[in-house]
Amino acid sequence: MLLAQRVQERVGDEHVADFRRDGAVCIRSLLNADELLMLRDGIAANLAAPSPRAKIASRPDDPGRFFEDFCNWQHVPAYRKVIEDSPLALAAQRLMGSRSVRLYHDHLLVKEPGTRQRTPWHQDQPYYNIEGEQTVSMWIAIDPVPRESTLEFVAGSHRGPWLMPRGFMDHEAKWFPEGSLADLPDIESDRDAFRIIGWPVEPGDVVCFHMLALHGAAGFAGPGRRRVFSVRFLGDDVRHAPRRWVTSPEFPGLADELPAGAPMAHALFPKLVG
DSSP states (O other): OOHHHHHHHHSOHHHHHHHHHHSEEEETTOSOHHHHHHHHHHHHHHHHSOOTTOEEOSOTTOSSOEEEEEOOTTTOHHHHHHHHHSSHHHHHHHHHTOSOEEEEEEEEEEEOTTBOOOEEEEOSGGGSSEEOSOEEEEEEESSOBOGGGSEEEETTGGGOOOBOOOOTTTOOOOSSOTTSSBOOOOTGGGGGGSOEEEOOBOTTOEEEEOTTSOEEEOOBOOSSOEEEEEEEEEOTTOEEOOOSSOOSSOOTTHHHHSOTTOBOOSTTSOEEEO
16 A cells, blocks of 8 residues: 555544644554564664663663663664655644654653553653644554553643653753743642543554643553654754753754754754655
8 A cells, every 4th residue: 555545544634633633643553564563673673772862761669661762763774664664754744734744753662561650741842952833743552552551641732831841750850940831730630630632552553642742651561561662753844942951862963053943954854755
């Protein structure tokens, strides 16, 4: 099946409307078996040789383990092939309503069985060096994930405001200065006060969300591990926003090559569509 045809069949007007209203949507069976196999191979290679950006995002006493790594598409051929040759970028174009689509970065998230560590509620965009409305992250499940362990969202939170980004482990404000942004509400203590959405997912399903959408996830009891490969895409209106602090992920030296306010036209962010 041609990529454009697959996107036409899998990403309907209702998906676009849900994405724009809620800031998140689940697209079922967007990736096929061959693409999933490539991602499994890529994840195995990534885990065997983590980058210097890799980190353990769970505490030493956690009976499981939460592993993350970033920005490996240039070094893991399977990642690059899926990013460039699958329907992901065309689906991103449709959801964002953008003429062009650039890759921002990839992100591997693996929770081993028994992991207690939550992915705390947060927005992604405040950690980044970008500004703009046309953004989408794609959270791709390589393993089945039940509803209680899946990624959840506060519907409509992508409309703002920006909220204070904090370290997942120490809860410190390492990005924006303390007090410069409002803190996140305590969502877990009063879940009924928010419209929380999420979906159980099977391999090949793709959860798509705006980079300002509030999201989080519980730990993962198992069985097996929860392997997720996430890809971030940028649209026409996104501009470079250099920070005085280290962003997550960091792009060392980029501020010397790409001025503030410039489109993200750089080899680190290849154009995939348009």
